[in-house]
Amino acid sequence: MACTQEKRELLDAYLDEELTLLEAKQLEAHIYECESCEQHLQELKRSVAIIQSASHFEAPRHFTEGVMNRLPEQPARTKWKHRIRRNPLIVAAAAFLLVFVMSMAGGMGDGQEMVVEGEGQFLLDREQNLVIIPEGSTVDGDLTIRNGDIEINGEVTGTVTVVNGQHLQASASGAAGEIEEINDALEQIWFQVRSFTADLIPSGSDEE
Amino acid sequence: MDIVVKKIVREVKKGNQEAFSELVELYKDKVYHVSYRMIGNTHEAQDIAQEAFLRAYMNIESYDEERKFSTWIYRITTNLTIDRIRKKKPDFHLEDRVSGTENLDYHSQFADDVELPEDQIVKLEMQQWIQEEIMRLPPKYRSAVILKYLEDLSIKEISEILHLPEATVKTRIHRGREALRKRLN
Structure with missing residues (x-):
């Protein structure tokens, strides 16, 4: 003392x-x-x-995930907006003009690869298997997505068909035509037959 | 303030929820460590630390960007921990096993089948003993001592975190130090 x-x-x-x-x-x-x-x-x-001399402890594993899971849900719209803004790679890789047919696998939608058919400007998020029609962009004619989801913020003049996927936006205002979701196996077969015959009738395409 | 942190905070304020995970990554260890040292129990510490980040997210609008983010998140953490300690109302005697440390088991942080070498065990026991001594400090001295000697913060920062005048912080550190001196010598 x-x-x-x-x-x-x-x-x-x-x-x-x-x-x-x-x-x-x-x-x-x-x-x-x-x-x-x-x-x-x-x-x-x-x-x-x-x-x-007390040692420093690190936070347990999966700590950040635990926090993020407890955060309140956000409206889907803002979420996508930020994802697109934060991932310029996705935008850069995908924002080019697609003329007529685009197929990621090369084949025609066999397997689980996402396939998009349409004419216009849209964004592809490969990780999310999501096609986004951004605001201010227009797809002329029909749009078909297989094995992926679609979010329409811009405009589609024709019919939107989603095979094995979902249309994520609540309002259908973005599409001038109708929006069809085909998720049932039987329905898918019917769609294949329908589109196959439709493909045969117009000027024969050079697909095998 | 760190430019990177500032940028992330702005993103979060704009509504970018995912940017918040970067803030959590940056500060999770500090927050967890302080709450663990104050509460002495890994489960509760994790719970408090996650709750602290949740509150930070909910109140991000009230965060003043001119101040250090660490000060703000420490403040939320110490407040939550002190609340938790108060609710527990430990009715302990000096010689009792310290409440809140019964789950303190450093061995559990290793896989069961790993045989620890002798010197490791000594080290773990030493660490366990230090934590027990920290837990014996009254909470108001405990927080000041932890922030000062484990987090290495200045008196000014501690006074901002604990919302106390600097003179009070010093007094608490002195008293905490004195209590430790009496027990450890």
Whole structure:
């Protein structure tokens, strides 16, 4: 224990590095002479050193996911807006003019690859399997998406057909024609037959 | 303030929820560590730390960008932890096993079948003992001591986090230090 209350306070200030140079020198001189003050200072320093040797813990695994899962739901619209803005790669990779047929797999929608058929400007989000018709963009004629979802913020003049996917926007205002979702297996077969025959009738395409 | 943090905060304020995960990544360790040291229990610490981020998200509009984000998130964390400690109302005696540390098991952080070398065990026991000593401090000294000596914050920052005058913070650190000196020597 420090020899006096006054010295004790000085020792605290000394540890906090709040004494002037002169005050510090004077206290050090006193400590040199006074055993109890010296011991007190050593004990305080030792206690601090012990506490400081406590190791640092990292947050548990999946901590961030846990937080994000607890955040309130956002309206879908703002969410997409931000995803597109935050992922310029998606936009850069996908925002080119698509003339007539675009198929990601090369084949015609066999398997689970997303296939888009249509004419106009749209964005592809491959990770989400999502096609977005951005605001201000128009797709002339029909639009068909297989194995993917569609969100229409712009305009589609023809009919929108979604095979094995969903139309994500609540209002149908973006499409001039009708919107058809085909998710049932039987319906899909019927659609294939229908579009196959439709493909045969107009000027024969060069697809195999 | 850090430009990166500022940018992320702006994004979150604009409604970009996903940007918030970057803030969580940046500060999760600090927040978790402070709450763990104050509450002494890993489960509760995680719960409090997640709750702190949730509150930060909900109140992001009230966050003043001119101030350090760490100060703000520390403030939310210490408030939540102190609330939690008050609700627990531990009725303990000095010689009892410290409430809140019964789940404190460093061994559980390792896989069961891993045989720990002797020096590791000594280290773990030493760490366990330190945490028990921290838990013996009255909460108001505890928070000041943790922020000062474990988080290495300045008196000014601690006074902002705890919303106390700097002189009060100093007094609490001195008293906490003195309590530790008496027990540890």
